Amino acid sequence: MVVKDVISWTSIVVAYSRSGNMGSAEEVFAQCPVKDMVAWTAMVTGYAQNSMPMKALEVFERMAALGVGIDEVSLTGAISACAQLGAVRRAAWVQEIAERNGFGSNVVVGSGLVDMFAKCGLIDEARNVFYGMQEKNVYTYSSMIVGLAAHGRATEAIALFKDMVRRADVVPNHVTFIGLLTACSHAGMVRDGRFYFAQMKDKYGILPSPDHYTCMVDLLGRAGLVDEAFDLVRSMSIEPHGGVWGALLGACRIHGNTEVAKVAAEHLFKLEPEGIGNYVLLSNTLASAGKWDEVSKVRKLMRSRRLKKDPAVSWFEGRDGLVHQFFAGDNSHPRTNEIKKTLLELVTKLKHAGYLPILSSIVYDVSDGEKERLLMGHSEKLALLFGLLTLGSRCTIRIVKNLRICEDCHLFMRLVSRVEHVEIIVRDNMRFHHFRDGECSCGGFW
Ligand SMILES: [Zn+2]
Ligand SMILES: [Zn+2]
Incomplete structure (x- = not known):
């Protein structure tokens, strides 16, 4: 031109x-x-x-x-x-x-703000924006319902859904039901979940997508109904995606079902060949059942596939509003030396308080010392340490992680919240974890 x-x-x-x-x-x-x-x-x-x-x-x-x-x-x-x-x-x-x-009163922008505040962990702020909006559409309601669900406020999410369908001008869409089913799942409301899953199709004519099936598998799986969850997956007329199999594998890990775990993992290895987390889940399920031969087979498979580096990343926003980015095993942050030194001191302190690193969170075939070294390089730990360094004690540290938090980091955060008297809020790709005084809002179930 x-x-x-x-x-x-x-x-x-x-x-x-x-x-x-x-x-x-x-x-x-x-x-x-x-x-x-x-x-x-x-x-x-x-x-x-x-x-x-x-x-x-x-x-x-x-x-x-x-x-x-x-x-x-x-x-x-x-x-x-x-x-x-x-x-x-x-x-x-x-x-x-x-x-x-x-x-300020634009419905598209307003709906986005509701979603944004909920994802930032500020659920009350999200509610303020929501109730302050004159005009509300299906996106506004859905953002609010999804937000409440992620924060484990199932009753509120369901109440809001009921308000929404009473209005003549707003009709629920597929996102609304994702929120609703997630709410039921996180609160263990199996009957409500089944009810809304059926209603979605029968009353509102919305065909369930793989994402809706993921919610249902998660709901049934968490409640220990692994076989029913597996039957549901097999009954799907559309092709299940990695999310569906991942939810099933996660349930198998919690409830120790090695047979279904193997089927789910087989599909996942095809759909997400790079997903290290799937290998970790399968290997841990097999290890808990004492099936060591099969554990070593999974490790061999990982080696032969030459899986890439851990793609985990965590973000932490400083007091000045600057966002800091940490990758797993990352040394690029300007205060890396300080972070590592303080981390070592903290680990020693935590070990006195009963901390035992969960080495099974690392599936690589390396020595225990190397496993511990890898665990201490996890991105959310680096972000946490940076938070402690810059905010000091008795503060709230907010961390966002792109993948699911591992068992070791979860334990680590719990102990740090008690020993250092800080509140820690971690948003992983599944939900919010509010750590306070040694406990987490998810009850160790995520
Ligand atoms: Zn971790
Ligand atoms: Zn948690």
Whole structure:
């Protein structure tokens, strides 16, 4: 093209970010001579949708500082980035910008804020936004129901659902039912769960997706009904995805069902060949049942597949609103030496209080010493230590992790909350864990 206008530049940025190539999107954006609001927005949205929330916020901040206009779309991107990071201070800042730019009563932005605050662990803040909104649609209700469910407030979630269906202008959608079924699952309400699962199809004509089946398998599995859960999976007319088999495998781990565990794992190894967590779950289930021959087979399989490095990452937001990122076994944080030194001191202190590292959380075939070393490099421990270093005792430390928290880190957090008199809130990819005085809100069941 001889004449390239801002629209053609932006189209290329959008095309690259849709295909997940943010590196090229960035290059094109840098070359674009005149950048308008749409071009900036494309970058914010691209980063947010490609799970690069820190970058999304960086661009949004630059955009706000330059005085480029802000619209519903760029705000939604920034809101989604805050939700991914669980960054409390940034969340408040984005809300302020939304209000300052006249989006205070916008239903799309408002629904996003409800979701964002719930994901940041601020469920009361989410409720304030929700009840303050004049106009509410199915997204607003669904965000609130999903948020309440993640915080284990099942009764409230169900009550809100009942309010919602009393309204003539709002009809529940598939997300509403994800929230509802999750609520039942976390509260062990098997009968309600079965009821709503049936109602979804019969009354509202929504065909259950693999995600709904995941909720049901989780619900039945947690309640110890592993066989019923397995039957449900086998009855599915659509292909189950990794989430469904993962929920089943998780239930087998809790209830020690090695036979179903092997079937679930076989499917998972095909669907998610890189998922280290699945190997860990199967291996631990077999180990608890004393099936050591089969444990070593799983380890051999892992070796032959040359599984990649642990992709775990945790985020922690400092007092100044800066978000710190920690990878497993990561040494890149500027205060790594301090973190490691304090971690060693803390481990010694915890061991006096009865801490025994759960070495079975590591499935690699390495020495026990190496297992302990790997455990101490887990991203959420690094984030926690950084939190302790910078916030001191008697504070609340909030951590967000992209994967499920492991058994050892869970125990570690519990003990730290007691020994150091701090409150720790960890959001993993499944739920919130509120650690206080040696106990966790999930009751050790997640
Ligand atoms: Zn861990
Ligand atoms: Zn927990």
